[in-house]
Amino acid sequence: MFLTKEQEDMLEGEEGEVIQRLFRLLVRLGDIYGADRMIPVGSVQVAGVSYKSIGDPGLDFLEDFADKGARVRVLTYLNPAGMDMKNWEEIGFPADFARNQIRIMEAFRRMGIVVTATCTPYLAGNLPRFGEHIAWSESSAVSFANSVVGARTNREGGPSALAAAICGLTPNYGLHRDENREPNVIIEVDTDLVYYSDFGALGYHVGKQVKNKIPYFTGIRDANTDQLKALGAAMAASGAVALYHAEGLTPEAETKNIEGIERISVSSQDLKETYENLNTGDLPDIVILGCPHASLREIAAVAEKLEGRKMEKPLWVCTSRVMKEASDLMGFTSKIEAAGGKIVADTCMVVSPIEQMGYSTTGVNSGKAANYLPGFCKQNVVFQNLDELIGRLTK
């Protein structure tokens, strides 16, 4: 790989041991994946934040690197933590878990990382431009940035994202390059998509079939950013789709040549079967919305549906700290709380220890959550649209 004189110096250790180790990591990964050179990144999003995911080994590593003086060079955000960083006690997160989670966040803060912990950084102050090179980790955020914004990122691991943040560089391979952003399968959507959960079901169904290919959707008449977020998140979870195009909806779609590539059609029957397959539970012990983190529009919709009603089971709406502030301002939070629900910030059901909190069946409207909850949180899943979930569990 070609390195500039300044980059050679980093590799030789002239900028200290921390930079040397982390830059060596980027260079080796670049060699393994066939990168030709290093490129500057505009922003970073780091995964591996929840104590549930990284445990003591991750905590020790992060504290050690913070102690050694590691500092980020570009705007860097975090993936969700394992709990709400402000209201953890009230919501019922275990105290020993909380102690370790707080230490992790403190280590990140010392490195200069914005400790806004969210899988939707683009809704919380970290929004790349079209074509910008970035190094993000969280699979749904990677999908949104690549597909909906048209920025360029591979799906980074926690350490490689941290290395990109601290060196300000990433190796030029994969989705950073034009030739790797071409679609290789057409998805003809031959059914109406109404609910947020319909987009999740479609994404789950497609991701399972196309694995890590780049799908090109036709037949989706309209979709807002919340719905595209749901689609991309589910595809990245059930498959490894890091980039998709959608005719008339995403910025790179019209530049792509789709002649002669494989076609897969999706019918209403396919979606119905996907709902059936994802439903492994009967009556939820808890309903958790906001996977990926809810936008203000989604929070407002939940608040409106709950008006004058009472939840019979706990309800969490997971979101970023930034969206929670706006929800508080607009009175959405108090409406949800009046119905017995909670807005939970900084975390999500997948990376929080809900299985230790006495829940065994979770109701969700997210294809991504329905994909992960059985494995990561040992939950049975009820996967339905918002009207069904709330209608069934309110008086």
Place this chain on the structure above:
Amino acid sequence: MKGRMISPGRVDAEAIVSREPIGFYGGIDANTGEVIEKGHQLEGESVTGKVLVFPCGKGSTVGSYVIYGLSKNGVAPAAIVNQETETIVATGAILAGIPCVDGIEIDSIDTGDRILVNADEGTVEKLE
């Protein structure tokens, strides 16, 4: 034997060989360097100070942090030699500064062999 440098350095030490993949998270205790995965070929053995030879990594990406922890706690292997190093082990070895070489035909190495790992050159040599 000539392979590829993953992480630089040069050491000679005794080999400990696993014919099956190693998952570091839940597989090796970062405080003691002992293999703790139930039913693993190396269960109960220590990797500390040895050339750890195995085909490839497996399991959780947190394994990278476990490799770093082994080094910080002074119980790391002296070097790692793989058939193919995937990103979990590569990341851990580089962050920890443990010499690491891949692309090596590991069938010809046995536990107890004395091995010279020259990761800078990407070579692994059996010493008599």
